[in-house]
Amino acid sequence: MTAPSTPRGIDPRGPRFTAGVTAILFLVVIALALLGFDTAALVLAIYNAAVFLWSAVAGVARHPYGLFFKAVIRPRLKPPLELEDPTPPTFAQGVGLFVTVIGIVLFVPFGSIALIVAGAAAFLAAFLNSVFAYCLGCQIYLLLARVGVLGRKGAATA
Amino acid sequence: MDVGTVALALGGLVLAATLLGFLHRATQGRARTISDARIVSIDGVSLGGRATLLQFSTEVCAPCKSTARVLDDLAARTEEVTHVDLDVTHRPELASRYRVLQTPTTLILDADGTVRARIGGAVRRDVVIAELQRVLAA
Numbered sequence: 001m002t003a004p005s006t007p008r009g010i011d012p013r014g015p016r017f018t019a020g021v022t023a024i025l026f027l028v029v030i031a032l033a034l035l036g037f038d039t040a041a042l043v044l045a046i047y048n049a050a051v052f053l054w055s056a057v058a059g060v061a062r063h064p065y066g067l068f069f070k071a072v073i074r075p076r077l078k079p080p081l082e083l084e085d086p087t088p089p090t091f092a093q094g095v096g097l098f099v100t101v102i103g104i105v106l107f108v109p110f111g112s113i114a115l116i117v118a119g120a121a122a123f124l125a126a127f128l129n130s131v132f133a134y135c136l137g138c139q140i141y142l143l144l145a146r147v148g149v150l151g152r153k154g155a156a157t158a
Numbered sequence: 159m160d161v162g163t164v165a166l167a168l169g170g171l172v173l174a175a176t177l178l179g180f181l182h183r184a185t186q187g188r189a190r191t192i193s194d195a196r197i198v199s200i201d202g203v204s205l206g207g208r209a210t211l212l213q214f215s216t217e218v219c220a221p222c223k224s225t226a227r228v229l230d231d232l233a234a235r236t237e238e239v240t241h242v243d244l245d246v247t248h249r250p251e252l253a254s255r256y257r258v259l260q261t262p263t264t265l266i267l268d269a270d271g272t273v274r275a276r277i278g279g280a281v282r283r284d285v286v287i288a289e290l291q292r293v294l295a296a
Contacts, residue, residue: 036159131179132182134182141261145216
């Protein structure tokens, strides 16, 4: 069976709330870039990247929006039907970090279009995750592993 | 770009994302009958006497757990049907060999280990039961 070294489970609604906030923030990045506020768009993209970095490294259980969900929203909801392994959403945070950093780096030569394209990709993943419970790891992990980017022993998750 | 155009662009993006979401959801859990059947043989995996539900999972796959529960339960209720949950997180060569692109992916094997059906994404109980009955009847 799976789950060899599973950490404690988390409320699956936490990552979906987190993804919803992230999706809205990427819409704001795109709006700022389209309106010509390039510096503001860049700063917000860097902020998003920093949050991704934190939760990809510290684990999604320590995600700041997740902590807000746990402290403020979760007490008002019914308890979840079951808890989930935090590994899949933590992997998704790593993917989000990668896409956002690409946008930030390409901003230097190409300008705001890089933030718009990377922001749209990040929005799409976060929106699908939040609204449709889309599982990014399910769709792209094996693609990356099969071309050898991930999956060799010791380098499992981002 | 003026504010109205930007609002329109963002609205279009949200609409496109919503359509993609419904499209993706519609493809998940569908069973595909396999015609160019091949025999599955994986070291350390023993097959069921009449059929095997072979599930491919990874550590970064949340719906793999619920799929494993459904398949485990169906295997327990059906004589000589085995559920095998194969974690390919560190074995991408197995994923390549069986052309697994997403997890969970479930292959339904007959008594000989020949692949008869393939289900991409989280399984639906009624779909698995229908496919399993078809394989067991053959």
